[in-house]
Amino acid sequence: VNVRQFDGGREFEPEAAALLAAAERVLRSGQYVVGDEVAAFEAEFADRVGGGFAVSCASGTDALWLALRGAGVEPGQRVVTTPFTFVATGATIINLGAVPVFVDVDDASLMLDAQRCREVLAGPDGGDVQAVVPVHLFGAPAPVHDFPDGVPVVEDAAQAFGTLVGSHCAGAVGLCGAFSFFPTKNLGGFGDGGVVFTRDASLADRLRRLRAHGASRKYYSEEIGTNSRLDALQAALLRVRLATIEDRLKRRAVIAENYDSALAGIDGIRLPWRPDRGTHSFNQYVIRVVDGRRDHVQSVLRDRGVETAVYYPVPLHLQPAFAHLGYRSGDFPNAERATTEVLALPMYPTLDDAEIAYVAEAVAAAVR
Ligand SMILES: Cc1ncc(COP(=O)(O)O)c(C=O)c1O
Numbered sequence: 001v002n003v004r005q006f007d008g009g010r011e012f013e014p015e016a017a018a019l020l021a022a023a024e025r026v027l028r029s030g031q032y033v034v035g036d037e038v039a040a041f042e043a044e045f046a047d048r049v050g051g052g053f054a055v056s057c058a059s060g061t062d063a064l065w066l067a068l069r070g071a072g073v074e075p076g077q078r079v080v081t082t083p084f085t086f087v088a089t090g091a092t093i094i095n096l097g098a099v100p101v102f103v104d105v106d107d108a109s110l111m112l113d114a115q116r117c118r119e120v121l122a123g124p125d126g127g128d129v130q131a132v133v134p135v136h137l138f139g140a141p142a143p144v145h146d147f148p149d150g151v152p153v154v155e156d157a158a159q160a161f162g163t164l165v166g167s168h169c170a171g172a173v174g175l176c177g178a179f180s181f182f183p184t185k186n187l188g189g190f191g192d193g194g195v196v197f198t199r200d201a202s203l204a205d206r207l208r209r210l211r212a213h214g215a216s217r218k219y220y221s222e223e224i225g226t227n228s229r230l231d232a233l234q235a236a237l238l239r240v241r242l243a244t245i246e247d248r249l250k251r252r253a254v255i256a257e258n259y260d261s262a263l264a265g266i267d268g269i270r271l272p273w274r275p276d277r278g279t280h281s282f283n284q285y286v287i288r289v290v291d292g293r294r295d296h297v298q299s300v301l302r303d304r305g306v307e308t309a310v311y312y313p314v315p316l317h318l319q320p321a322f323a324h325l326g327y328r329s330g331d332f333p334n335a336e337r338a339t340t341e342v343l344a345l346p347m348y349p350t351l352d353d354a355e356i357a358y359v360a361e362a363v364a365a366a367v368r
Helices: 008-029 036-049 060-070 087-095 114-122 201-210 232-243 245-263 294-303 320-325 333-341 353-367
Strands: 053-057 078-081 099-102 129-133 154-156 176-180 194-198 215-217 285-289 342-345
Touching: 008 232, 036 053, 036 194, 036 232, 053 060, 053 201, 060 087, 060 129, 060 154, 060 176, 060 194, 060 201, 078 087, 078 114, 087 099, 087 320, 099 320, 114 129, 129 154, 194 201, 201 215, 232 245, 245 285, 245 353, 285 294, 285 333, 294 342, 294 353, 333 342
Parallel strands: 078 099, 078 129, 154 176
Antiparallel strands: 053 194, 176 194, 285 342
């Protein structure tokens, strides 16, 4: 392979000295679990996202779990979400004993369709819906403002650090937002990590309790929670990343523009959707290859040394893990078509201009 779809080792290099110094500081401090590094990271993160509270935890999956608990989701209740997402979004709902209610995505944006959500909420089972979970897929903004008032919105912002929804940061529009620091994310760490962001101080307190086995005072648990914390080491590394994030977000935008102009007008592909309100942070640059040629195009690209990825090959409602919910093929045509067309091109800030040109030219040739 000449061009990787993501290259974590390469992303480390430009900041190697600062990252190694941060790691050494933590290792010498003797404080590895919670403590000053974690508190400082939470404050800096909250400041960047919108001045509320950031409650860190062990992964984006745990952030979703905490956020849904915080939204009051109880066993047996329904939670509306998209079938075109990473498995964590739907699995977390099931892990809470709640029931995912899938609603199709909009064909152009691939975001949870707000109009269809309104219909479900107004329908016979709408009263049991305790939360709506839109996903800011690939770093594009989901239409959070268009969901009906009255039902808590938990934003899955795992892929959307740096995205604007209207004039607010993704993850800071609804009741709360779940972020992931998995290495491929815009604010990628060096292992697993996550945050729940909220502007609600008492919700933040409850989330802090839930991540520490429901105890606000050590060894005195008020409710059942879990152990989900961000390591001090990870927090220190993420602070280095956060200090320089704007440059990397800008580079993602430039890469996306370069791809857009190089790929414009090629028959057989659709370029990524662009929002007219808000911004796309391009965690992934995902084209759609139409006419059933996606897998062919992917294998031609592989032969030319270009690694690509399919996010996601199977919608959640057709995964065996969700079979008990009783959905069938054909239930969500937009999501199902998307799974056959999407192709994520290489996208990370250290990708250079020659590589972008090479990838674009290889795509053009593969589609022909
Ligand atoms: C949309 C979405 N939701 C949730 C997650 C879960 O995050 P994590 O992998 O940090 O648990 C991810 C990332 O993998 C994601 O892309």
